[in-house]
Amino acid sequence: MDLVDSKYIGLISARLLKFKKVKADLYNFRCPICGDSQKNKSKTRGYLYAVKADMNFRCHNCGASMTLSNFIKSLDPVIHKQYVFERFKGNKTGRGTVVEEPKFNFEAPKFKPKLDLPKASENSAAKKYLEDRKIDADKFYYTDKFKAWSNSQKKTFDSVKYDEPRIIIPLFYKDTLVGFQGRSLGPSKVKYITVMINDDAPKIYGLDQVGTGTPVYITEGPFDSTFIRNSIAMCGSDGDVGKWGISTPVWVYDNEPRNREIVRRIQDTIDRGEKVVIWPNNIHEKDINDMVLAGHDVQSVVESNVYSGLKAKLRFNTWKRT
Numbered sequence: 001m002d003l004v005d006s007k008y009i010g011l012i013s014a015r016l017l018k019f020k021k022v023k024a025d026l027y028n029f030r031c032p033i034c035g036d037s038q039k040n041k042s043k044t045r046g047y048l049y050a051v052k053a054d055m056n057f058r059c060h061n062c063g064a065s066m067t068l069s070n071f072i073k074s075l076d077p078v079i080h081k082q083y084v085f086e087r088f089k090g091n092k093t094g095r096g097t098v099v100e101e102p103k104f105n106f107e108a109p110k111f112k113p114k115l116d117l118p119k120a121s122e123n124s125a126a127k128k129y130l131e132d133r134k135i136d137a138d139k140f141y142y143t144d145k146f147k148a149w150s151n152s153q154k155k156t157f158d159s160v161k162y163d164e165p166r167i168i169i170p171l172f173y174k175d176t177l178v179g180f181q182g183r184s185l186g187p188s189k190v191k192y193i194t195v196m197i198n199d200d201a202p203k204i205y206g207l208d209q210v211g212t213g214t215p216v217y218i219t220e221g222p223f224d225s226t227f228i229r230n231s232i233a234m235c236g237s238d239g240d241v242g243k244w245g246i247s248t249p250v251w252v253y254d255n256e257p258r259n260r261e262i263v264r265r266i267q268d269t270i271d272r273g274e275k276v277v278i279w280p281n282n283i284h285e286k287d288i289n290d291m292v293l294a295g296h297d298v299q300s301v302v303e304s305n306v307y308s309g310l311k312a313k314l315r316f317n318t319w320k321r322t
C-alpha cells in the first residue's frame, strides 16, 4: 500500500462505523453498502485489504467487492476526485514522465438508464411477498439474479456466484434511475442492499413523485412510504433533505421507544426544530406496515400526530416511557 492509499483510507475512515486497523494493510468496519447486521450493531464485515500493491474492498455479508478507488467514490465523490488526482501525480512524477492535468468529468451523465426488469407484480413469489404485506407490487421490480443485474448497472460484485432473487426498489431522481435497493424475498442474512449508480444523487425513494410545496412525510423505509401520501423514504443516510428541494419535512420514525438509535434520531429532529410524528399510545405496532396490517388508518394517525417544538418534547417524553 502506498502513502496516497493510506492517507485516503485515513480520510474516509471517519465515514465508516466501527473502523479499525487490524494490522498493516488490513482494515475492518461495518459495511456501508448493506449496512451490515441490523440486529447486531457490533458486526463488522467490511474489509479493506491489500492485493499486491493495491487495496481492495470486500464485504463478507453482502458480497460487494471493488477497488479502493471505487470504494472511496461510493462514499464521497469529492474526496474521490482528490484521490484520483493525487494518485495520478504520484504515478507520473516518480517516473520522470510529463505531468499532465487529469481531465475530470464533473457533469453527471445525461443518458437515461433504463430499468429493464419485470414488475414485482409479474413474479409470483415477489407478488405474494408484497401482497401479504398489502404493498402495491406494481410500484417495484423483480430480478432473479440480483448480483448479475446489479453489475449490468454498475460493477458492484466481483463474483456472481450464489446469486439470488430480490425485489428491486428503484431510486429515481429527475426521471433518471440513480440507484436501487434489493430486498431479499426469503429470510436472507442481508435484507437490503443499496447500490448507487450515480454517487452524487440522493439516496431517497419517491423523490420523483412528491410535491415539495406541501408537507413531505419522510418514513424509515420505501415500503412504509407507499402507505402515506406525499412521502419519501431515506435509503441509508438521515441526511439533509433541504438540498433536494424539501423545505417542509415531517419525519416519521418507527414506533420503537426501546430502540436507542430511533430515540436519538427523534430527539435530534426535535432539537433541529423540525416536525416529527409522535405515535399515540394506542398504537402498539412498531412500523407503518405492521400498523396497516393491524387495520389502523395510518394516513390519519400520521396527520393528526405531527408535533414540533415544546409540544413535541412533551409528547416525546411520554412516548419514550410507554
Ligand SMILES: [Zn+2]
Pocket (backbone or CB within 6 Å): 031, 032, 033, 034, 035, 036, 046, 059, 060, 061, 062, 063, 064
Ligand atoms: Zn455489505
